[in-house]
Amino acid sequence: MLWAVELMEKGLNPARHIKGGDAVLDEGRGVATDTSGARSFEADAERERTLDRLEARTEALRFSLRARRASARFELWRHDLRETRETWFRLVDPDGQDPTLEGS
Structure with a gap:
């Protein structure tokens, strides 16, 4: 999850840097959530x-x-x-x- 924080500090959207789309950034909390179960x-x-x-x-x-x-x-x-x-x-x-x- 540190990678998401680092990307956010650089002004980048972490959800766009996830390979395969297995996680989605929850904009409200700023955390990545696994969607493979869904x-x-x-x-x-x-x-x-x-x-x-x-x-x-x-x-x-x-x-x-x-x-x-x-x-x-x-x-x-x-x-x-x-x-x-x-x-x-x-x-x-x-x-x-x-x-x-x-x-x-």
């Missing part, structure tokens, strides 16, 4: 929203498959459902495997 929280929230969207898409595709088996789009929906599920599982457990069998 970024992590935002990334986690975005991941949860993505998972929710994928779950909703999966349910919609399952409904389409059940309701319209005779549709010309049946195979397309089935393929899309498979890809959506694979994406969901990759996000949930990047090192894991889809526990269900391919044909289900």
